[in-house]
Amino acid sequence: MPDSAVTPQHPATPQLAPPRGHEPFPVPWMSIRDRFDVVADWLPEQTAVVCQGEHITYSELRERAIGGARALVKSRKGVRRPIAIDTECTLDCVVAIVTVLVSGYPLVLLDSQLPEQRRTDILTRSHAARVRPSELAALPPSPDTPLHSGAPTDTAVLLFTSGSTGKPKAVRQGQRLWLNQAADFHTTLGTGASDRVGMALPISFGGGLDVVMTSLLNGATLHFLDPREVGIDAVPHWISSEQLTTLHATPSLLRAVMTACADTPSLSGLRLVTTCGEAVHGADVTRLRALLGPDASYCNLSGSSETGNLAFNAFPPGRPVPDGVLPVGVVAANKTVRLLGPDDAPVGPGEVGQIVVESDYLAEGYFVDGFGPGPLDDRFGTTDRGARSFRMGDLGRFDDDGFLHLVGRGDDAVKIRGYLVEPSEVESALRKIPAVEDAVVVARKLDNGSTTLVGYAALAQGDRAPSVADLRCELRSLLPDWMVPTNIVLMPTLPRNERGKVDRTALPDPTPRPPVVLPRSDTETTVAALWSQILGVDPIGRDDDFVSLGGDSLQTQQMLTQVEERFAVQFSSATLAGFPTLRQFSAHLDGTNSGAVAATSVLVPLHPDGIGRPVFAFAGAGSTALALLPLARELSRPVHGLQAHGLESRGLPDWTVAAAARRFLREIRRVQPHGPYAFVGHSLGGVIAMEVARLLEADGHHVQIVICLDTILGGPLSEGGPDLPRTAGTRPAVDGPAPSRGALWRTRFRLLTAGIVPRPAQKQWDLFHELGRRVALLHKLQPWHGRVAVVMAEDNPDEPSWWSIIAPNVVSVDRVSGDHVGMLRAPHVARTAALVRTALGDKT
Template identity: 40%
Template sequence: MIAQVDGASPAIRDVAGMTVCYAELGALCQEFAAVGVQDAPMAVLGGSARALALAVAVVYAGRPLVLLDPQLPTARLRHILQTSGATSTIVDDEFQPLAVEVGAAGVLPVSQVWDSGLPWAGEVRRPGGSVPATIVYTSGSTGAPKGVVLSHAAVVNGAATSREEFGLRTGDVCAMLLPPAYAAGQEVLFMAVLNGCLAESFDPRQRSVGEIAEWLGDRGITTLHCTPSMLRHLNGSLSLNSFPAIRLLTTCGEPIHGRDVAAARPYLPHADYANYVGSSETGHLSFFHVRAGEPLPSGQIPAGRVTQRKTITPVGDDGHPLPAGEVGVLEASSAFLASGYWGEPERTAAVFGERGDERTFRTGDRGSVADGVLTLAGRKDDAVKIRGYLVEPAEVEAALRGIDVVRDAVVIADAEAGRLIGYVVPDPARRTPSLAQLRAELAQLLPDWMVPQSIVLLDALPRTERGKVDRAALPAPAVRSNLTVPTDQWEALVSAVWCDVLHLETVGRDESFAELGGDSLAVEEMLAALAEDGIDLRGSDLAAAPTLAAFAVRVREQSGKQAADRSRGVMVTLREGDGVPVYCFSGAGGPAYLFTDLARKLDPSHSVHAFQVRGLERRAVPDWSVRRAAKRYAGLIEQRQAPGRVVLIGHSLGGLFALETGRLLRERGYEVAFTVLLDTLLPGRLARLSGESAPELRIPGGRKQSRRELWLTRLQLLGAGLYPYKPAVRDQVFFQHGLRLTEWYRVHPWDGPTEVFLTPENLDDRAWWRHVLTGEYRIHEVECGHVAILKPPYVERIAELVGDALDARVG
């Protein structure tokens, strides 16, 4: 032990509260050492306090330890056991069936070992130095997992480095939010027990993130250790709590942005912060510290200063060291690096070497070192040439992470195609960005050749069992349509405008504005650009003619003399088909083209039409009640089709339009196969039916107005649909128009099958729906914003469920 500690002090405690004190841990270590050791590794499967204590005892006795993660697939566990050659396995009692399934040798239940001791005997040996202490299996994201051999010297040095860098002291309570089967988790385990601290184990993969708040407070955590991705999850669930006892927060394993750490400060008011860089093969390499209250970097957190007893040298293509500040492939050297890869001498020789008394390891990272400070520059195999420029994906990734609406991101290079692909997880607490918005913000930070032309929105990045991004599991971006050149001056004009607005290099004739990432703001910008050339079109024109070629025809034909029928500016056909038609209803000033993404993802056999409130785009007096609007919509549906089956989908206030229109259609002989309500707000009178006070008049996603703005909007409401307000004013006016329609509406019970999707922004009590939906209905919770529910990546789930319902109910 490095530190002396009272034997009664707790050493390891698990989430169930089982505790192993230092006296028990010491006795176990002495017993294991006295019984004797064998050269063959010993495995431990499980994460209880007793299992982890027995793992420490295995290392103390000098037998190579293989910690197994029960969350791994059985095939992976079987591979690790076979390649490690473990001849016995200590197993948490609950995982005995799993141990048998994966073919573990010499299975010893934890309870049996704890009560009866070890059943083998061997040569007594006191371990140390280069003797293997633990074999850590990597995630294998780039191939088969390999066992990294860490010596006793490397483990002890890691604990000493942690004490020096983190100021660890006897009595610290160290939170392990990292699986102990992996290098970072084992670092926390050994740094705690070798420094007289308490290792508190909590596996967030087996419990909800929300449970961490109670655990952090009840256990008196003083140091919190996690990955950046875990910290981002914590930021979303712990913000209403405060943990003043936590004096230190650390992250490792992947890049982290200063914004992520700043978001944690409200609930960690007294915590210093440390980010450290390293790998299974090298252990800690560098640390970057920020004291509590000190300003954080505005961008990506730097790698920091190289730690003691480690040296990092950038080398060129010829293998020779580079001058200070020059970027090269990083080579680490120290007496405390990993010994190599277990049972793989050729793979070991390829990256490990000797220099005097030290080991060397050639990493896959590029970077520079100046005055002892490490600066990373991405992976050596990631760089790609784009338009003749060498681009590092890591730099683009850092810029993406710096955008405030981005929660997580990764950028990869497609060297064959000479392009970058960005994968972005939007912040669900903010307005979901469009692809055009992301490219536009990147264009403010980076040269145009560094802006990814392909960006994919995801609700979460796929990760390996170690929590790192699983690049092999990232979905391929959508294939761009044939990028044929414009055929006339109209297509050339539209192409130039679209490329400028969407920040794209080229646009194909058959590509649609929405598919390329255009949102409502981009539509307004595009229409304004065309208006400067005397072309007056509306968003409904784009919805009806979404591709470049089709929209160019609208531009050519636009003359301002088209005869307006009843549907112009109210109903827009998004797609034609001969199947059961789907009618979508936008609300609170939402344009019809908000349903474009949903329409694209439904079975193409179904026609899709979208309604927007009268007066939003074409000058007309708006409907001042839900029933009046529903009569208009029902009449337009009657004009389009004879009585038959229909599907109705409503977003926000559009959900009330859908229910009222469905009731009128039934009276006229139509069959409503089912309805879908997307984050619809119910009138306050339903709260009063439940015995509650009426909620504040609001619709999710709406900006709260000042008193002056509110009175101005009330005056502007008189001109709704008639006065040519600027787009921002028009949107606010129709938003307030929608608020009033919602509050004045008296909901009638609906007994048809209904799917209800609600977001966290919708504060209505879910029980209120029983007053409205008297037939079969289901409520689905979607973790996104009010408008984002109609955008990627969340709209995919809506489309999938609607598609399943269409198949089940209409064939």
Template identity: 40%
Template sequence: MTTLVDDRPLLTPLTVPGGERSVAQRWKAVVAAVPDRTALVSDGAHYSFAEADRRSDRLAALLLPRLPAGNDPIALAMGHDADTVVAVLAVIKTGRPLVILDAHMPAERLRVIAGLARATAVLTDPARAELARSLGEPVELVVDTTELLAASGTVPPPPLPERDYGDTVAIIFTSGSTGLPKGVVNTNGQSLNDGLFLRVGLELTSDDRMALVFPLSFLAGYATAIGALLTGAAVHCFDPREAGLGGFARWLIDERITVLSCTPHLLRSATGALEPGQTLESLRVVCTAGEAIHGRDVAAVRPFLSPDATYVNMTGSSEIGSLSSFAIRPGDEIPNGSVPAGIAAPNKRFHVVLDDGTVAPDGVPGHLVVTSEYLSAGYMTSAELTAEKFGVDSHGERFHLQGDLARIDNGILMLLGRDDAAVKVRGYFVEPAEIESAILDSPAVRETVVLAVTDDAHPTYLVAYVVPDPRAATESVAALRRRLRERLPEFMVPAVIVPMTALPRNERGKVERRALPAAPERAIGAPPATQWEKVVADLWGEVLGLDEISLDDDFMALGADSLTAEEMLARAGDRFSVSLVTSDLLEAPTLREFSHRVSLGSASLPSHPDVVSLGGRGTATPVFCFAGGGALALGFAPIARHFGDRPVYAFQSHGLERRAVPDRTVEAAADRALQLMRVIQPAGPYLVVGHSFGGLVALEVARRLRDAGQEVALVGLLDTFLLTGLTVQDATEAAQIAQGAMVPQRLDTPPGRFAGGFQALDGLLRRVLPDGVPHLPEWGRHARAKVAGVITFDGQRQFDAHFDHTVKVARRYQPKPYDGAALLITAENNPQGAATWAPVLTGRLEVRDMPCEHSSMIREPHAAQVAAHLAAEIDALGL
């Protein structure tokens, strides 16, 4: 409560029902109590409550005599700033319904909305005046608010409109299932109650600085602005769509924002943009709305907040306004999976009904019904839809059929997804939200959407669109499918998984499901027939997490990556007593071909241990790729698929798959590769690409080709590091950090009485071992690196041995300046950009950044973007 100053009234807490029956009436009460408090802030504008009141009074008074006759709505086509909120208040003071147009929407959609709303007048600003004038009928009047406010002379304030709870204050347009937007009628009572929801759910006071980042044309934006102002809080405007995410976190810090309400997607992006060590200390409350939030999202944002901050999950809709909230306070246990919708908002009640209309018992899912006096008045654009969704119960209370599936556990609401999202798969009732939660239960996944595909030609099946987290190693489709099988019934595992770099979103920031790409069909072909085909199909099914494998299914196309292929080949070797390498799988990629190859045994399967062909039989200039340390050449398969018929060849470390002494220098590896390359392509122009350590080999190959008088058109370096001069430990740590691997704690000096003896021993051995005694946890890896290729290890240890060997090789490599064309593609958190490479890459250098971690760069969905960057350079060369 605000202290009494002079004869000003106290700012009484907003209550509903209460003495103030309209938004305009409550606004005047706040202005009278706290006139000098900050009300609105945006870039270049800072208005107190008194100043915002004077400006909106003047605008309303000048506007009223110019308005067309009647009570038709007034539209706003303005920006996202303090002046726009002033214009909102001015329209409310005229007593006309308000319609806010979002200039970020397509102009045609805005014309449709203006027409559906029957808006006869539009308020605008100079930047959007042309858009306002293009709206057409029924708009009769377009007014530039800047010119109106700048007009000379004094104008008496307009009389306060006589309005009550049930009167319309705004019309919020949302997407409609018919293809046309729906106009949802927002009343004074609903707006006031949404302000009460902020006061109670967020404990909002006049001391708070509330961030307005939701567009004002959405209920979340309108309700945030109006609700915060009606509690006496300051509203700070920021539009991340225009200002970008880069400055969003800095803005939150500089403005000392105390309450942030946004979408989960925006919150993830904001915290992801923070610099190491940065925190949002001023925030006491962070709330998200608009999409489901998961426990891991809350855990991820916690380190960036003050220890006293509270996280609130808020739910609602344009039709009902505020619905519920679930607060996670400091010290509270963070829920696993989806965060509950929580307890009912003030003056709202909810219950769940079954298909027969009876109330569902506690914990039983059903259809959500919301009851309140403070709901929307319905749809101005459809009386039929209003009658379908709104009604009056036997007690005379209004209710709304929200269209959500839900359950209630001890008064806590859990939303389970939309009614129309629930489907039956193979006779079982399936809710995609549960599958989405299971997919998200991994740090490798950032976002996902699961849809059901139903048509007459096929049984209903599920499709998952998955966006990997750029900070983690991308999970292969096969690995994801197998993980889901460990958690979900088989019928709930999506039949098709589509990796994506981002999910399409509509103007409200929500996932635009209709804009998702069509899922590729997986036709079920002829089943395995011979004994060999059946046993190999069983093996593939185990590794890939699939029940059915057809004869013409391609192993890699079923979602495998190089690690999955390596696992399958190892299992095949154990089970069938054959020695197979990745080139065998590339030459026989389908179940039919691979089964035949296995049946022949390894003796009749000659192949080269260091280079594989990744397809493409065309006549275009081939691309030669070099895998990272310990990585299979097969890892380039996702990129090669995007080159169509262009030949692609990939090299891997000598001795990786067949016992042999590996190359001890980058130069030796380049010489070995060149012998094979000159057989495949005797003369230039050459295209060479390397990932990680392979980039150093590619660079050396290119230099030697140019020294021999050959043309090298392009060198592509995919997140390659310069480790020259670093100690083995530091080089290993740098490489591990690049790959997102955990780095063991350094144990240079053991504790206790042995410290002195260890240091003496370390000093003595540095004469023999320049890097000193290997760190204790690293002794095993150090020893394996020494015998890599000579001794074959099992599984991950084989990779580690060759990886550690190449780290030692890389740190001894002294690259000479290369003046040819180069393309450097870096992953997130790679500190070695163009400046680091400038002394080495002295010719034309193009740099591209990728939103992913090191190893994920050559996996889908990122492989497609890498291939596009490479293809653009190659096409520009005319090759």
């Protein structure tokens, strides 16, 4: 019987107190082809690969690969050049990859998602001949052509690094590196003939090729699916229908898979889940365990294109999961890690040092103009015993259990206000915030030569979108002030390259902040302290804008309440819209007499200095016009907001849509006596906007368009309106639990005093939101035949087709990321505004 590495038994549950390193083992084969022959001889009828309903056995795969390799060698006429394969999620692509690997030619992978310019660059730098899988399969047979015997140091793969932090490098990965990888997967992870391996990684990604190689060189059955091509929602069915035993992904992809599998048992049949490619957090493992079976394990793999496997961090059942970023784990077998100080001397126990990896199974170097020894990058070297060494550029330390921790790169640490800060530590804190799904923190140089931290956060789906100030204040409870980024950029998702890594070169620049000019007057100093406390920014400059620093409606009310307590002056949110910077707000405060109450109107100028005809933006029930300010600032036209009467000042509210429409119409005509008019309405504001449009058109005026932002038709508005056809897939409108009789009477009493009895801001908004719900229940929604554009949030339960009933001349119905409120905040407001500009006919 062949060697035991093709007849693996799944290893016993690892020790809960992990060893300091994996035991070394021999790697007896000379080439990938030698090893593949062993597997195919032993398991000829075993299924080797399954992809999109097609499958192939090991004997069939060997026959096609060896035959194709001979034909390839014949076609190349003795010219030894790398062969570049256009990757795709097909069985033929896997066959093509194995064909090149057994041919002796170096393999180059061209990812299907790469821009053509990047593919051209890879071809130029590698001198590779580009061959598509179909072209390779169509080569004339040449059964008598011999194949190159090969040596362990021959280049098997020319792998281009991700280039996420700079120019990609071409790494010459030898036959021996890949043979060691395969043996390591068998010994450490138990990969073998009984496994149905699920690869949800791009095949061109080093981690993806890792799974292909280690599956086929250990006799497992490889199941291949690329979520980028079929969508993440296809993954749960794929896992369960193929009865996979292992799943391999990046941490970011695994988070998406867990979301897609949340309400399914898809992951419960797996024995092992692994991730690679980036840092993983304890919260990820805890979340995964809730979806796995009781005997399943998780392991994070760390490594690089130059080193292959570096370390494994396995979490069998019962092993406690720490908080924060997980250590990379126990150093891989046949690898030695040394931590060196600035003088290249070993550091002491627990100390941080530069990571140097030593092994016979590292890459052969970087490709420059050929495959010979050539000039080597000074990061590669040779040890006294003749093994290869590589300086990773990362800093690390060993803990008392022998786990290796990465603590950043040697050039990552930056000075912030005189303190040395590791961006990875700030990133870890940002990820701890429940509303943050993904995050990265980078250092940026300012024009004045100083350095600042910029945080990028992708928010979790389904949660109410926090403001930048919310995140900053939460960070201040986790970190010292100097480590909290002043700039936090909210994004729907972090940009990633084809390898699944965060593409730092694609991270947008934060909105420029004006130079910090410190407060000069007593009023400015006092207000700056209030803003700093609420927004989590220190210091506050005279030209800083409250909303640009991340303040939302709630923080605005908190600030105005404190201003009233300190200065005995009552302002409204309109005050901040008109005087948004510290300098302007403080000057307005100085010019206001003590005890004054700012006059408020239902109309609030949000962006009065725009160009062209104005846009009137109607706030939703219980919302101030200030909630529309981020949207207004994205538009080039003048924008005036409209909010409920009595919301911010004493006054009887309007109890019907018609009454609100008449009041708003009077204010609109004062600003713009004649049409054409353009309206944007959020939530119930969309219904009021259509009613105002109806009144204007009845009076002979033209309304260009009404843009409804997440106006939900299937809730209270459906009670008295047209019949809206529902299907089995129609989601019910979400409503809270039925209130008790006592709560119902208390609400009725509060509603009767709405706008008359002063209340704290949040209670006032909640009361007016309930008032809006009752106004909607009483309203008889009638079709409006003017032009309507609709933008729906991702959690809107309505059927888009309903809008053709409510607005027969609807011109567009689009969805945006973010919830009902989040669509008006960064990062989603940029997409919302782009759709509004398109509907208005403005340049985007």
